[in-house]
Amino acid sequence: MIKLRNQISFTRIGRAWMILVLAAAAWLLILTPQLTAQDQDELALASRAASADTPHGSSTNHLKATLGAGVATAPEFEGSKKNEAVFVPVIELAYDRLFLSTSNGLGYRIIDTDLWTVAPSVRYRAGRDEDDSALLRGMGNLDPGLAAGAMVSYHPSDLSLFLNGYQGFGDVEGLTLEVGAAYSRQLMASLNASAQVSTMFSDQKYNQLFFGVSRQQAGRSGYRLYEPDSGFKHVALGGSVSYSLTQSVNVGVFGEYKLLTGPAADSPLVERGSKNQFTSGLMLGFNLK
Numbered sequence: 001m002i003k004l005r006n007q008i009s010f011t012r013i014g015r016a017w018m019i020l021v022l023a024a025a026a027w028l029l030i031l032t033p034q035l036t037a038q039d040q041d042e043l044a045l046a047s048r049a050a051s052a053d054t055p056h057g058s059s060t061n062h063l064k065a066t067l068g069a070g071v072a073t074a075p076e077f078e079g080s081k082k083n084e085a086v087f088v089p090v091i092e093l094a095y096d097r098l099f100l101s102t103s104n105g106l107g108y109r110i111i112d113t114d115l116w117t118v119a120p121s122v123r124y125r126a127g128r129d130e131d132d133s134a135l136l137r138g139m140g141n142l143d144p145g146l147a148a149g150a151m152v153s154y155h156p157s158d159l160s161l162f163l164n165g166y167q168g169f170g171d172v173e174g175l176t177l178e179v180g181a182a183y184s185r186q187l188m189a190s191l192n193a194s195a196q197v198s199t200m201f202s203d204q205k206y207n208q209l210f211f212g213v214s215r216q217q218a219g220r221s222g223y224r225l226y227e228p229d230s231g232f233k234h235v236a237l238g239g240s241v242s243y244s245l246t247q248s249v250n251v252g253v254f255g256e257y258k259l260l261t262g263p264a265a266d267s268p269l270v271e272r273g274s275k276n277q278f279t280s281g282l283m284l285g286f287n288l289k
Contacts, residue, residue: 042238042256042279043088043103046070048184048194049240049252050090050285065288066092068250072281076133078210079260079267081274088281104151120150125172128210135272138221142209145170159183162198174206180236190244197237202263203230211267228263234277235259248287255280 050068068090073083093100097109099119107121127144130136149166164178180198187193207228208214218225238256245251260275 042072042074042254042281043090045194045196045238045240045254045256046072046088046281046283047090047092047101047103048192049242049254049281050250050283051092051242051252051287062095063288064094066090066285067288068283068285070281070283072254072279074279074281075277077128077136077269077273078277079264079270079273079275080133080135080277081272082133083278088283090283090285107151115154115156117153117155118150119152121148123147123149123166125166125168127172135269138223139213139217139269140220143171145172147172147176158185168206172209174209175203176206177201191241192243193239193241195237195239197235199235200233201231202233204228207231207233207263211264211269213268223268226266226268228267231262233264234261238279242283242285250283250285250287252283252285253281254283 047066047068050070051066070088070090072086072088074086076082076084089102091100091102097112098107099109099121100106102124104119105121105123107119109117109119111118123146125145125147127142128136128139129141130139145168147166147168149164151162151164153160153162155161160182162178162180162182165175167173167175178198178200180196182194182196184192184194207230211226211233212228213221213223213226215225217223236256236258238254240252240254242250242252256279258277258279260270260277264270265275
């Protein structure tokens with residue numbers, strides 16, 4: 001009997017891992033190209049809008065999943081004055097302390113208590129295509145890549161404080177550090193709301209890639225030469241509201257205002273574009289537990 005139970009247990013774990021691997025492949029091969037118009041802030045808000053769960057759920061010994069999709073209006077690139085309609089996928093999978101999501105990447109919660117969560121992870125980092133906007137002509141393309149780092153959050157109540165640090169590789173190298181606070185609350189039995197404020201520091205390499213103008217780029221684009229230093233590149237305020245139509249189906253809306261600051265705001269790209277960035281969207285999510 002004990003042997004049979006162990007076999008059943010291992011079978012369940014094997015199935016869960018298989019689902020995680022298949023979902024990871026689908027996420028990387030199919031959904032990744034759709035993410036170029038959003039950064040992690042918007043994806044996190046979209047995930048909350050598609051789910052009835054709080055942002056800092058505890059580990060579970062079974063597979064927990066939220067799958068969703070939506071549409072949003074987002075800047076053509078960070079610093080653009082024009083928005084475009086984009087597809088927003090949402091995948092949030094968790095098994096024990098392992099997780100895979102479009103907002104937080106693939107990672108493992110090495111600390112997961114009622115007060116603290118510490119989770120190393122590998123995230124997708126979007127690139128940029130000069131065909132995304134007329135303002136990018138002559139700037140060349142940045143291929144998307146990966147960023148490795150960790151998320152740390154302290155959540156004593158409905159209020160949580162967080163610090164995220166990630167180092168990019170390849171065409172999207174550079175270090176980013178994001179610090180902020182998020183508040184989530186169940187307003188009614190089927191209605192959840194959240195709000196978040198944050199700021200992000202980025203190093204010289206990151207700022208040069210996304211906001212700088214090299215001599216080559218200046219010659220092709222007509223922009224002045226610009227070599228930014230490291231600094232705080234933005235402050236952001238966002239929120240989401242989700243409504244549970246059933247125990248498994250949720251609809252939600254999310255929005256964010258981001259003000260580009262420091263080395264980002266001084267970029268020639270942003271001077272022709274706008275330092276005021278607005279994103280909003282409508283989501284549909286399915287909770288599988």
